[in-house]
Amino acid sequence: xxxxxxxxxLNILADAAKYDVSCSSSGSKRTNKNKGLGDSSGMGxxxxxxxxxxxxxxxxxxxxxxxxxxxxxxxxxxxHDIKRAAFKVQEVVDLTINxxxxxxxxxxxxxxxxxxxxxxxxxxxxxxxxxxxxxxNFNGYIHLKxxxxxxxxxxxxxGLYADRLSVNIEIPSEKGLKLLAPxxxxxxxxxPMQKVKxxxxxxxxxKKLIKSTPIYAPAGQSTQMIIGASxxxxxxxxxxxxxxxxxxxxxxxxxxxxxxxxxDERLPSIGTEVPMMRENxxxxxxxxxxxxxFDIRExxxxxxxxxxxxxxxxxxxxxxxxxHFPVDINKADRRMLARIPGIGMRSVHKxxxxxxxxxxxxxxxxxxxxxxxxxxxxxxxxxxxxxxKDRTAAQLKSLIMGTSGSKWRGAYSNQLNLFxxxxxxxxx
Ligand code: SF4
Numbered sequence: 001x002x003x004x005x006x007x008x009x010l011n012i013l014a015d016a017a018k019y020d021v022s023c024s025s026s027g028s029k030r031t032n033k034n035k036g037l038g039d040s041s042g043m044g045x046x047x048x049x050x051x052x053x054x055x056x057x058x059x060x061x062x063x064x065x066x067x068x069x070x071x072x073x074x075x076x077x078x079x080h081d082i083k084r085a086a087f088k089v090q091e092v093v094d095l096t097i098n099x100x101x102x103x104x105x106x107x108x109x110x111x112x113x114x115x116x117x118x119x120x121x122x123x124x125x126x127x128x129x130x131x132x133x134x135x136x137n138f139n140g141y142i143h144l145k146x147x148x149x150x151x152x153x154x155x156x157x158x159g160l161y162a163d164r165l166s167v168n169i170e171i172p173s174e175k176g177l178k179l180l181a182p183x184x185x186x187x188x189x190x191x192p193m194q195k196v197k198x199x200x201x202x203x204x205x206x207k208k209l210i211k212s213t214p215i216y217a218p219a220g221q222s223t224q225m226i227i228g229a230s231x232x233x234x235x236x237x238x239x240x241x242x243x244x245x246x247x248x249x250x251x252x253x254x255x256x257x258x259x260x261x262x263x264d265e266r267l268p269s270i271g272t273e274v275p276m277m278r279e280n281x282x283x284x285x286x287x288x289x290x291x292x293x294f295d296i297r298e299x300x301x302x303x304x305x306x307x308x309x310x311x312x313x314x315x316x317x318x319x320x321x322x323x324h325f326p327v328d329i330n331k332a333d334r335r336m337l338a339r340i341p342g343i344g345m346r347s348v349h350k351x352x353x354x355x356x357x358x359x360x361x362x363x364x365x366x367x368x369x370x371x372x373x374x375x376x377x378x379x380x381x382x383x384x385x386x387x388x389k390d391r392t393a394a395q396l397k398s399l400i401m402g403t404s405g406s407k408w409r410g411a412y413s414n415q416l417n418l419f420x421x422x423x424x425x426x427x428x
Contacts, residue, residue, distance in 0.1 A: 009085040010095070016065040016076055019256070020111055020145070020168070020224060058141065059099050060109040063087055063124055067113030071170070071181035072264050073229045076113045080262070086115070089127045096128075097136050107141030107163075108132070118149035118188075126154055129161035143219075146196075148188035155195045159217035164251070167192045168224040172240045176230030179266055189223075193248040196221045200249070220251035227282065228274035229258035229267055234307045235300035238285050242296040245289065255282040281307040288313060291345055292338045311397065315341040318378055319393040329381040330359050341400075342374030373403045 064086035203216035257274030
């Protein structure tokens with residue numbers, strides 16, 4: 001093995017892979033078998049975060065940064081003048097095993113530019129995973145990026161070796177895709193997603209009959225969208241997400257703010273990065289859809305196409321729907337408790353447990369750990385202190401922002417001053 005050349009390839013292909021954020025390793029339950037290497041159920045440290053906030057280490061590389069396509073937003077596009085490299089299948093296998101043995105990594109995230117065509121590339125990605133599993137007896141985590149347009153047969157094989165599969169939709173709207181990635185068609189993403197979903201269902205039902213049936217892609221599938229490259233509103237982005245979660249049973253949709261990398265009149269200019277807060281708000285909305293029982297139409301719609309950056313989406317919804325409040329903490333159902341700003345699902349659970357034994361008052365709620373600076377305006381409990389009524393949404397927002405540590409507070413207060421909204425507020 002030529003170590004200098006491998007090192008050079010690693011530099012190039014690890015750097016090119018850093019733009020892909022869809023590599024959380026959560027959800028897999030693969031355990032060590034036959035005294036093999038690795039155990040993806042007990043992941044540890046490094047480059048990526050799981051759903052529950054753990055940081056795990058994956059060797060995150062591209063098989064190659066050669067590509068036949070010319071997607072405007074991508075560093076790897078064929079017209080971009082960069083140093084190119086490609087790993088051989090065996091090189092990726094050896095690197096993974098060597099890094100694993102040295103305790104640098106706990107798994108592999110393998111993506112690729114497209115050499116020749118989709119199947120030619122996908123075959124090589126699958127070959128890496130197959131060798132790791134069958135020749136090296138590697139039981140660590142493997143996330144394979146599926147190549148848009150790859151055949152059903154290769155997609156089926158990929159899920160037998162990988163823990164997670166993902167096909168990146170990249171651009172949330174068809175119009176944006178046409179503009180920035182004219183070589184790609186939306187069906188090229190949708191077809192493999194549908195295939196993965198069907199295989200997961202089929203293997204699961206076969207396993208019920210035949211115990212030895214393998215689990216297909218045990219950590220499911222995910223996708224990534226680039227935000228801010230093609231002008232979609234937050235509503236367009238999140239409706240696409242909601243569709244993917246429902247239609248393809250996605251485990252996760254990732255939102256990656258576009259980083260301007262080139263002078264191209266179709267794209268935002270260099271120096272106009274998507275604010276981190278926009279990504280955060282999209283993730284919060286995603287969370288509300290998946291765990292809090294919100295429907296996307298409640299959070300984003302024609303009248304409200306973009307998320308507010310200065311307050312979180314649940315508070316924003318509550319301020320637009322004050323007729324649902326205050327909620328009686330001692331009587332409300334789980335769904336309504338989860339809608340109170342400042343109360344997370346863990347607190348909802350604790351409230352439901354605690355109120356079996358006593359009526360809850362402010363002191364109890366504080367002890368449960370709810371965020372009082374937001375919650376106090378939206379609930380009633382077994383005490384009258386703090387109880388507030390008949391405030392407008394603007395007044396509530398001002399009160400909450402005045403007591404929060406948000407970095408947007410200063411900007412919001414200035415804005416209110418301009419409209420004279422900072423007049424003393426009445427209390428009831
Ligand atoms: S196909 Fe993928 S790697 Fe190739 S240019 Fe488009 S986004 Fe980049």
